Amino acid sequence: xxxxxxxxxxxxxxxxxxxxxxxxxxxxxxxxxxxxxxxxxxxxxxxxxxxxxxxxxxxxxxxxxxxxxxxxxxxxxxxxxxxxxxxxxxxxxxxxxxxxxxxxxxxxxxxxxxxxxxxxxxxxxxxxxxxxxxxxxxxxxxxxxxxxxxxxxxxxxxxxxxxxxx
Amino acid sequence: xxxxxxxxxxxxxxxxxxxxxxxxxxxxxxxxxxxxxxxxxxxxxxxxxxxxxxxxxxxxxxxxxxxxxxxxxxxxxxxxxxxxxxxxxxxxxxxxxxxxxxxxxxxxxxxxxxxxxxxxxxxxxxxxxxxxxxxxxxxxxxxxxxxxxxxxxxxxxxxxxxxxxx
Amino acid sequence: xxxxxxxxxxxxxxxxxxxxxxxxxxxxxxxxxxxxxxxxxxxxxxxxxxxxxxxxxxxxxxxxxxxxxxxxxxxxxxxxxxxxxxxxxxxxxxxxxxxxxxxxxxxxxxxxxxxxxxxxxxxxxxxxxxxxxxxxxxxxxxxxxxxxxxxxxxxxxxxxxxxxxx
Numbered sequence: 001x002x003x004x005x006x007x008x009x010x011x012x013x014x015x016x017x018x019x020x021x022x023x024x025x026x027x028x029x030x031x032x033x034x035x036x037x038x039x040x041x042x043x044x045x046x047x048x049x050x051x052x053x054x055x056x057x058x059x060x061x062x063x064x065x066x067x068x069x070x071x072x073x074x075x076x077x078x079x080x081x082x083x084x085x086x087x088x089x090x091x092x093x094x095x096x097x098x099x100x101x102x103x104x105x106x107x108x109x110x111x112x113x114x115x116x117x118x119x120x121x122x123x124x125x126x127x128x129x130x131x132x133x134x135x136x137x138x139x140x141x142x143x144x145x146x147x148x149x150x151x152x153x154x155x156x157x158x159x160x161x162x163x164x165x166x
Numbered sequence: 167x168x169x170x171x172x173x174x175x176x177x178x179x180x181x182x183x184x185x186x187x188x189x190x191x192x193x194x195x196x197x198x199x200x201x202x203x204x205x206x207x208x209x210x211x212x213x214x215x216x217x218x219x220x221x222x223x224x225x226x227x228x229x230x231x232x233x234x235x236x237x238x239x240x241x242x243x244x245x246x247x248x249x250x251x252x253x254x255x256x257x258x259x260x261x262x263x264x265x266x267x268x269x270x271x272x273x274x275x276x277x278x279x280x281x282x283x284x285x286x287x288x289x290x291x292x293x294x295x296x297x298x299x300x301x302x303x304x305x306x307x308x309x310x311x312x313x314x315x316x317x318x319x320x321x322x323x324x325x326x327x328x329x330x331x332x
Numbered sequence: 333x334x335x336x337x338x339x340x341x342x343x344x345x346x347x348x349x350x351x352x353x354x355x356x357x358x359x360x361x362x363x364x365x366x367x368x369x370x371x372x373x374x375x376x377x378x379x380x381x382x383x384x385x386x387x388x389x390x391x392x393x394x395x396x397x398x399x400x401x402x403x404x405x406x407x408x409x410x411x412x413x414x415x416x417x418x419x420x421x422x423x424x425x426x427x428x429x430x431x432x433x434x435x436x437x438x439x440x441x442x443x444x445x446x447x448x449x450x451x452x453x454x455x456x457x458x459x460x461x462x463x464x465x466x467x468x469x470x471x472x473x474x475x476x477x478x479x480x481x482x483x484x485x486x487x488x489x490x491x492x493x494x495x496x497x498x
Contacts, residue, residue: 005342005492010171016191016332021378025348025497028461032483046187098465105464129194132271133264151198160171162495163328165191166348176337182357182498212353295360298437299430317364326337329494331357 010039010161012154017166018047019063020095020110024102026166027051027113034120041157042117043149045127049134052126052141057110061095111142118144125149125157176205176327178320183332184213185229186261186276190268192332193217193279200286207323208283209315211293215300218292218307223276227261277308284310291315291323342371342493344486349498350379351395352427352442356434358498359383359445366452373489374449375481377459381466384458384473389442393427443474450476457481457489 011033015026026042033040050056099109108116118124126141128150138148149157177199181192192214196206216222265275274282284290292307294316304314315323343365347358358374365372382388431441440448450456458473460482470480481489 007491008487008495011495014191016187021348025346025378028483033487036484036487038487046191101465101467105461107461107465129271129273133267133273135267151194152202155174155199155202155204158328159173162490163174163177163330164495164497165330165332166497180357182353212357295437295439299433299439301433317360318368321340321365321368321370324494325339329340329343329496331496331498 008033008038008162010041010158012041012043012158012161012163014043014045014163014165015048015051016046018050018060020060020098021062022166023048023051023060023110024107026164027110027117028107029164029166030117030122031113031120034117034122039161040117040122041125041154041161042122043125043127043154045130049126049130049136051110052114052124052145053136054140054142057114057142060110061092062098114142114144123157125154127151127154174199174204174328176207176324178207178209178324178327178329180209180211180329180331181214181217182212184216184226186226186264187228188332189214189217189226189276190273192330193276193283194273195330195332196283196288197279197286200283200288205327206283206288207291207320207327208288209291209293209320211296215292215296215302217276218280218290218311219302220306220308223280223308226276227258228264280308280310289323291320293317293320340365340370340494342373342490344373344375344490344493344495346375346377346495346497347380347383348378350382350392352392352430353394354498355380355383355392355442356439358496359442359449360439361496361498362449362454363445363452366449366454371493372449372454373457373486373493374454375457375459375486377462381458381462381468383442384446384456384477385468386472386474389446389474392442393424394430446474446476455489457486459483459486 011029013026013030013033015023017023026048030040030042044052050060107113114124123146124144126136126145126148128148130136131148138145177195179192179196179199181189183189192208196208199206210218216226273279280290289312290310292302292311292314294314296302297314304311343361345358345362345365347355349355358380362372362374376384382392434440439445446456455478456476458468458477458480460480462468463480470477
């Protein structure tokens with residue numbers, strides 16, 4: 001290992017998945033970076049866009065179906081068989097439990113978390129290709145979304161940054 | 167932030183998922199990078215390998231089941247309940263709609279997109295461990311696949327690059 | 333491209349998914365990095381935590397449901413229709429087949445692979461927020477887990493490293 005390795009100074013975090021467990025890691029890494037004084041660009045693309053859509057970002061669920069790791073959120077409890085994931089309502093139940101646990105350890109809901117990152121100086125962007133594909137306009141997004149960016153603009157903004165695709 | 171932060175000059179993009187929404191982000195980032203003059207290595211591993219398999223890469227679908235964010239591709243429409251995802255045919259329907267929208271904004275199908283990236287000078291590789299595990303040979307892949315690489319070779323090729331795992 | 337691009341010297345690999353196909357890529361990249369003399373920090377978060385839980389990490393399955401790329405592990409065989417993924421037992425069957433194939437090419441089960449990475453000098457960490465959310469303690473983890481880290485500590489440890497989120 002190099003002596004005096006260079007500290008992380010800037011991150012470009014991409015959020016591409018639309019489930020609760022797909023969105024939170026990127027938000028937590030963005031928030032943690034700002035708390036360390038690291039520059040942050042948060043870029044939402046594909047189904048990750050749901051996190052910044054005014055109409056949807058407060059009702060996002062965990063991906064239980066197709067997630068064989070999904071057991072009761074308390075890993076010490078009895079694991080539920082995978083098949084439970086396909087019962088209607090199961091995703092809502094697991095989501096409710098997880099949100100309750102997140103609340104206890106002070107992880108705020110998605111809209112509040114985005115406002116916090118924005119307040120702390122993080123920059124929030126939406127991906128142009130996805131915006132066009134889903135026929136969205138600036139009005140569909142939460143006010144913290146700064147701009148709609150092309151992939152080229154994303155790379156330019158990422159000069160000197162670690163790119164983290166979540 | 168450092169003044170004059172260093173521009174992104176090279177990216178090593180790994181595609182590891184096998185669904186349409188798992189494959190496209192890597193391809194779009196690879197294509198966007200080449201358009202900016204950024205060097206590109208595209209590395210396909212695990213189920214991401216389906217993207218470069220001649221027999222399969224034109225029939226890849228969206229992951230509707232287990233994707234609670236999946237609603238009608240036009241996010242302004244009425245969201246479909248999660249349970250719809252498990253109905254047979256739903257994935258095919260959502261895939262058809264998404265492909266139609268992608269076509270409108272000039273995002274080509276996977277095989278054409280890979281040919282485009284190759285033409286633009288991007289390098290396409292397959293992961294040796296996955297190739298061995300699935301008993302594949304060079305003949306199973308599209309002609310644009312340059313070589314089958316070990317993880318060690320991947321790291322060597324990534325000297326000076328940002329590694330982006332999608 | 334710069335002449336003499338800088339070799340990858342250190343990687344910080346994050347494992348965030350809890351399925352077999354979500355966990356292995358990070359482990360294979362960590363192991364491959366150590367074999368090349370690259371420094372490795374492996375950080376487990378969200379459902380990725382299952383990989384280091386003593387009680388669960390030997391019974392992790394493939395995500396068949398919701399994974400439209402999932403066909404018979406041998407890609408040359410007949411593809412199974414997506415709907416098969418929701419049949420109980422299918423995930424177990426696909427997992428069994430994949431494990432058999434991995435064994436043939438000398439990819440060890442998750443617990444052995446983690447011991448190997450630890451023996452080779454890789455550092456294994458758990459994410460504090462997830463540990464708190466799931467009410468876990470150090471005792472729930474395999475002995476190779478060095479410490480529970482905050483996101484801030486993760487960034488500090490990642491100085492000079494490529495961050496790879498899998």
